[in-house]
Amino acid sequence: MEFATFTERAAAIEAEPADLEIADRVRALLEESAAGGSSDERGNGDRVADELEILARFVQGRIFPAWDSTTLDIGPSSCYEAIARAAGTNVGPADVEDRLAELGEIGEVAASYEYGGQQGLGAFTESADGADEDALTVREVDRTLRDLAAADGDGSADRKIDILFGLFNRCASEEARYLARLVLSEMRIGVGEGTVRDAIAAAFDVPTERVERALQVSNDYGRVARVARDDGREGLDAMDLEVGRPVQAMLAQTGTVTDALEEWSEAAVEWKYDGARVQLHYDPGAGETDEPASETRVFSRNMEDVTEALPEVVEFAEERLDRPAILDGEVVAVDEEGSPLPFQEVLKRFRRKHDVAKAREDVTVKPVFFDCLHADGADLLESPLTDRHDRLVELLADGDDTDSAVDASDEIRGLSLLWQTDDPEEIEAIDADALEAGHEGIMLKDPDSTYSPGRRGKHWRKRKPDVETLDCVVTGAEWGEGRRATFLGTFELSVRTDDSGESLETVGKVATGITDETLADLSDLLEPHIAAEEGQEVELAPEVVFEVGYEEIQSSPTYSSGYALRFPRFQGVRHDKGPADADSIERLERLQGH
Numbered sequence: 001m002e003f004a005t006f007t008e009r010a011a012a013i014e015a016e017p018a019d020l021e022i023a024d025r026v027r028a029l030l031e032e033s034a035a036g037g038s039s040d041e042r043g044n045g046d047r048v049a050d051e052l053e054i055l056a057r058f059v060q061g062r063i064f065p066a067w068d069s070t071t072l073d074i075g076p077s078s079c080y081e082a083i084a085r086a087a088g089t090n091v092g093p094a095d096v097e098d099r100l101a102e103l104g105e106i107g108e109v110a111a112s113y114e115y116g117g118q119q120g121l122g123a124f125t126e127s128a129d130g131a132d133e134d135a136l137t138v139r140e141v142d143r144t145l146r147d148l149a150a151a152d153g154d155g156s157a158d159r160k161i162d163i164l165f166g167l168f169n170r171c172a173s174e175e176a177r178y179l180a181r182l183v184l185s186e187m188r189i190g191v192g193e194g195t196v197r198d199a200i201a202a203a204f205d206v207p208t209e210r211v212e213r214a215l216q217v218s219n220d221y222g223r224v225a226r227v228a229r230d231d232g233r234e235g236l237d238a239m240d241l242e243v244g245r246p247v248q249a250m251l252a253q254t255g256t257v258t259d260a261l262e263e264w265s266e267a268a269v270e271w272k273y274d275g276a277r278v279q280l281h282y283d284p285g286a287g288e289t290d291e292p293a294s295e296t297r298v299f300s301r302n303m304e305d306v307t308e309a310l311p312e313v314v315e316f317a318e319e320r321l322d323r324p325a326i327l328d329g330e331v332v333a334v335d336e337e338g339s340p341l342p343f344q345e346v347l348k349r350f351r352r353k354h355d356v357a358k359a360r361e362d363v364t365v366k367p368v369f370f371d372c373l374h375a376d377g378a379d380l381l382e383s384p385l386t387d388r389h390d391r392l393v394e395l396l397a398d399g400d401d402t403d404s405a406v407d408a409s410d411e412i413r414g415l416s417l418l419w420q421t422d423d424p425e426e427i428e429a430i431d432a433d434a435l436e437a438g439h440e441g442i443m444l445k446d447p448d449s450t451y452s453p454g455r456r457g458k459h460w461r462k463r464k465p466d467v468e469t470l471d472c473v474v475t476g477a478e479w480g481e482g483r484r485a486t487f488l489g490t491f492e493l494s495v496r497t498d499d500s501g502e503s504l505e506t507v508g509k510v511a512t513g514i515t516d517e518t519l520a521d522l523s524d525l526l527e528p529h530i531a532a533e534e535g536q537e538v539e540l541a542p543e544v545v546f547e548v549g550y551e552e553i554q555s556s557p558t559y560s561s562g563y564a565l566r567f568p569r570f571q572g573v574r575h576d577k578g579p580a581d582a583d584s585i586e587r588l589e590r591l592q593g594h
């Protein structure tokens, strides 16, 4: 197909306001190409890219499949320079920028020039299709842009500009409009992923959900379109995950413990690690030589290849895995004792391309895996969470000490723990442990759910951040046990029932969200206010006010106010407040009403 034909179709799609019509036009475009023949071989044996594959990508403004981290690596100013050179001797990059300021969009700017006056200065004359020697074809644009992407090393910046100039120089103004947009990832003709999915299904008469599944495992619209055309539904169903090709990450909604336990008979509870999402792909290699070449790739949540930046994850894979696997997890930055650091520290490491060894000395990262998408030849996307977790344990356990793989104290093993329970108290305790260990809190997951790449469904819930906080008077506490015997903990919280703050009623106890260091400070702060003691129980004179978060307020006979805070969490001491400034029972009533 000539590139001019593609750009005509793109313009028609862009001008079309109705979604259904757009999908239909994309279908027609895919069919048009399909009729034009399938993949063929060039004389030298290289596979010539299938035109249909290219169109399925171009129409979304993509040159490479979503799983592929390759970029053109050419900035806007280089693109302006290429346009300027192709537009003639009187045009400079500054003119292009001026027009951009005026017209606001690079396609419009590119289309406003006449090209082709610069023959002989790097212009291409070869045509893969051979029809019209001078007409640019879709394949040729794709191949040339791939050559441009591959240019690296000394002088590559200039070479890229030369290559792009060569393309613009062969463009008519309308072709230049879409070429510029393609190069700068600004296609924006209103074609989303769902549109292309539906168009593939309609063009090749295959069920949409089979196309969807094939897209989930491959992240490659081009390939899925080709397989749908050549092998139909069977071909799509035979597409599997490939170790080395990233899958979109399953995402979480916010939710409460109450919701989770209402919807599922039991909840799978995991710690929520505060780091950055990683997907680990490990292939142990052929295993035929003494030292098989294993291959490890690490991808970010956006499927970007971050392997080089995270050598710790590669080392982890090489030490701990011996079978092909795709694992989903989080990298966490840790201090010298192995305690987690805020996630901003991970970001310092994540996209680092230079001086990785130095960066590693400053901030160490550790991976923790919570899911397994592929293990030893078996794709697990359709398996329930609990089975996937079992496979994860099998893969990461060191054979003979399987038990320690589920030891909560040893999360350095890189395996996230999973508890299955329907008991809110147990969930609260897991949350408390997670916070105490310095993590973000908990994730709640449906134990029976499958893995849905790219979906923010109801099956994964991150515990809702507390929307409101309450300022409560601390009226009691308990002495801790073991290493915490000298600390006060489990603080009794009360609210005001009058303006003076002299009359108080209890509303709950908070033990969650407090580090040992803070407990020591709180003990120092509260000890002078101890009014009475009995066993471990301590009564405190109402002096100190805590700010606490909570999940919800329930009516409950447990506390004297008649209300109970569900999942209260310590946020801080309100040194600026006394009992008279604490929250009142009226506010509790109002908040519960909402």
Ligand SMILES: Nc1ncnc2c1ncn2[C@@H]1O[C@H](COP(=O)(O)OP(=O)(O)OP(=O)(O)O)[C@@H](O)[C@H]1O
Pocket: 249, 251, 252, 270, 271, 272, 273, 274, 275, 276, 277, 329, 330, 370, 416, 443, 462
């Ligand atoms: N046990 C776990 N299970 C799933 N995700 C976890 C777990 N521990 C930590 N996470 C991280 O939590 C993220 C989901 O939480 P959150 O939504 O807060 O992340 P975000 O990236 O800030 O925002 P969002 O995903 O909503 O765009 C996951 O993408 C993952 O990186």
